[in-house]
Amino acid sequence: MKILVLAGDGVGPEVTGQAVRVLQWFAQNRNLDLRLTERDFGMTNWQKHGTLMPDETWEQIQAADAILFGATGSLDQAAVIPPEERRKGSLLRMRKGLDVFANMRPVKMQPALAEGSPYKPRVTEGVDLIFVRELTAGMYFGTPRGVETLPDGTRRGVNTHTYTEAEIRRAVRFAFELARSRRNHVTSVDKANVMEAGALWREIAGAIHKEEFPDVGFEHMLADNCAIQLARNPTRFDVLVTDNLFGDLLSDAAGAIIGSLGMLPSASLSAPDAQGRRRALYEPIHGSAPDIAGKGIANPLGSILSVAMMLRWSANRPEDAALLEKAVEGALAKGARTADIASPGEAVVSTSGMGDAVIAALENAAR
Ligand code: IPM
Ligand code: MN
Numbered sequence: 221m222k223i224l225v226l227a228g229d230g231v232g233p234e235v236t237g238q239a240v241r242v243l244q245w246f247a248q249n250r251n252l253d254l255r256l257t258e259r260d261f262g263m264t265n266w267q268k269h270g271t272l273m274p275d276e277t278w279e280q281i282q283a284a285d286a287i288l289f290g291a292t293g294s295l296d297q298a299a300v301i302p303p304e305e306r307r308k309g310s311l312l313r314m315r316k317g318l319d320v321f322a323n324m325r326p327v328k329m330q331p332a333l334a335e336g337s338p339y340k341p342r343v344t345e346g347v348d349l350i351f352v353r354e355l356t357a358g359m360y361f362g363t364p365r366g367v368e369t370l371p372d373g374t375r376r377g378v379n380t381h382t383y384t385e386a387e388i389r390r391a392v393r394f395a396f397e398l399a400r401s402r403r404n405h406v407t408s409v410d411k412a413n414v415m416e417a418g419a420l421w422r423e424i425a426g427a428i429h430k431e432e433f434p435d436v437g438f439e440h441m442l443a444d445n446c447a448i449q450l451a452r453n454p455t456r457f458d459v460l461v462t463d464n465l466f467g468d469l470l471s472d473a474a475g476a477i478i479g480s481l482g483m484l485p486s487a488s489l490s491a492p493d494a495q496g497r498r499r500a501l502y503e504p505i506h507g508s509a510p511d512i513a514g515k516g517i518a519n520p521l522g523s524i525l526s527v528a529m530m531l532r533w534s535a536n537r538p539e540d541a542a543l544l545e546k547a548v549e550g551a552l553a554k555g556a557r558t559a560d561i562a563s564p565g566e567a568v569v570s571t572s573g574m575g576d577a578v579i580a581a582l583e584n585a586a587r
Contacts, residue, residue, distance in 0.1 A: 221254055221535055224284035226261040226277075230508025231518035231571075232290025238520035238575030239288060239527045242544065245582055246531070250540055257284070262292045262508075265309070266301060272309020281314060286500045286534040288526065289314075291508035316356050318499045320488035321387070322394040323355035324529070325471040325505055327454075329478055332552040336479040336561050339451075344477055349457040351474070352398060353467025354391040355488050357383055358417075360464045383417045383463065388424045390491060395461035396433040402458055405437035409446045409462035409470065421463065443470070450474050471505060480560040481506045482519030485526035487533050500534045502526040516570045519558040521548055524578055543585055550581035 223243070227236040240256065247254040259277045266272050281287060292311045307313060329337075329347040337344045362380030369375050392408065399406045408425040410418035422440055429438040437458075441449070443466045449456065450470060454477050462470065475481045484506070490499040504522025512518055525548060532541035555567070556577035562568050569577065 221252070222283065222285045223254065223256050223530075224280050224287045225256060225258040226281075226287060227258070227290040228292045228508065229262040229264070229294045230291050230510045230513040231506075232262075232292070232508055234513070234516060234518050234571045235504060235520040235523040236288060236290040238571060238578075239523035241575050242524050242527050242578060242582070243288075243530075245579055246540055246544075249582075249586055250537075250543075252531075252535065252537070252540070261289070262309070263294050263296070272301065272305060273313070278317075281318070285497070286502060286530050287314075287318075288523075288530065289501055289503035290523065291504070291506065293508045294510055312360060315488060315501065316361060318488075318501060319356060319490045320499055320501050321354060321356045321390060321490065323351070323353040323467065323486060323488040324398070325351040325353060325467070325474075325484065325486045326529075327351070327471070327474045327478060327484065330483070330549060330552050332549070332555075333479050333483075333561055335563050337477060338479070339477055343452070343454065345455070347454045347477055348403075349454060349474065350398065350402070350459055351467055351471045352391060352395040352459060352461040353471060354383075354387065354461075354463050355467075356464075357387040358464035381415065381417050381463075381465070383421060385420065385424055388421050389428065392425045392428050392461055393432070394489075395459050396428065396436050399436050399459040400433075404435070405458035406433075407439050407441050407446070407457055407460045409441050409443050409460055409466055411443050411466075412440070413442060417463075425461070446470060447473055450477070475505065480519060481522070482558065482560045483521050483525070485522050485524075485529055487526065487529040489533060498533070500530070502530045502534075516572065517559050517568075518571050519560050520571050520574050521558075521578075524548060524575070543582065544578075547578050547581035547585055550584065551577035554581070 227233040246252040327349050329344045334341040359381045362382040365379050367377050395406050410421040412418040412422040475484050486505050488501040492498050528541045528544040531537045559568050
């Protein structure tokens with residue numbers, strides 16, 4: 221497996237470093253054939269090369285079987301780098317260029333963290349849901365976009381929410397297929413009551429259910445209602461499928477359930493090519509967290525659990541993926557806590573301390 225590591229900005233290098241350690245453990249102990257390449261991404265590139273994304277990095281991105289991405293964005297980035305360059309070198313360009321439309325964001329309650337959640341244990345117990353967020357269209361990419369000056373001299377910011385039938389169809393199909401391997405239920409989330417693109421989304425999702433997946437439980441839900449259902453009764457969900465912007469907002473909101481965004485992994489996949497291979501981008505859903513960068517206190521579990529998704533979806537090693545997920549559960553059960561998931565009075569480990577705890581749990585499980 222050719223893996224390109226793009227650790228990026230802020231806490232990216234710290235958390236990704238622990239995820240790479242875990243990958244190397246699988247290479248050494250479970251015969252994972254691993255070829256790792258690392259490249260700078262983001263501000264480091266800008267400082268070294270005067271561009272966020274050198275052409276050579278873009279070639280590496282396209283040649284990789286899978287990409288392990290850390291985080292991007294820093295406050296000075298917005299101030300220093302011109303908008304065209306930001307767009308060219310951005311995470312969004314990578315998502316679009318790789319056409320990784322299916323962004324999976326699992327939210328699974330860790331029993332050991334029940335006390336760390338802002339929600340009551342009776343609400344969080346057994347939460348095991350997954351978002352399929354459409355990642356390459358919608359509000360993030362629609363045109364026209366920009367800031368224009370009106371005849372009266374004032375400015376207007378413009379973004380456009382667009383979805384073609386094909387873009388909706390492939391995301392929704394992906395969600396139905398995923399549901400068949402889980403608890404067999406899909407919730408399709410839109411604002412069909414307000415948006416034309418939402419009404420089209422609803423029409424197509426309903427038709428795909430009826431014509432192709434009648435065996436899968438299905439419901440439509442308005443996005444605002446979905447926000448409150450996620451807070452009140454998150455165990456009612458299995459697979460949620462939604463557009464790029466709602467998926468961004470709702471997955472963060474769902475992250476609150478398990479206590480810290482630092483815990484959440486993601487995988488983004490393209491359609492399979494003729495050989496059945498999908499392009500794949502793995503990243504924790506948290507950002508670069510500049511306020512805690514460089515302190516060695518960030519939670520690496522979002523990145524480590526993204527490696528588990530990589531083992532499942534790119535390496536086709538479901539047993540290794542499960543082994544790693546068990547090891548994370550085991551490390552937490554033994555009390556390993558980074559600051560973001562520690563309850564008052566609990567001892568705290570560093571970023572690399574959490575990596576140690578996961579590796580120890582892997583050693584234990586393999587013995
Ligand atoms: C995410 C992030 C990104 C997004 C940002 C960093 C562009 O918030 O992956 O959820 O909005 O998609
Ligand atoms: Mn987000």
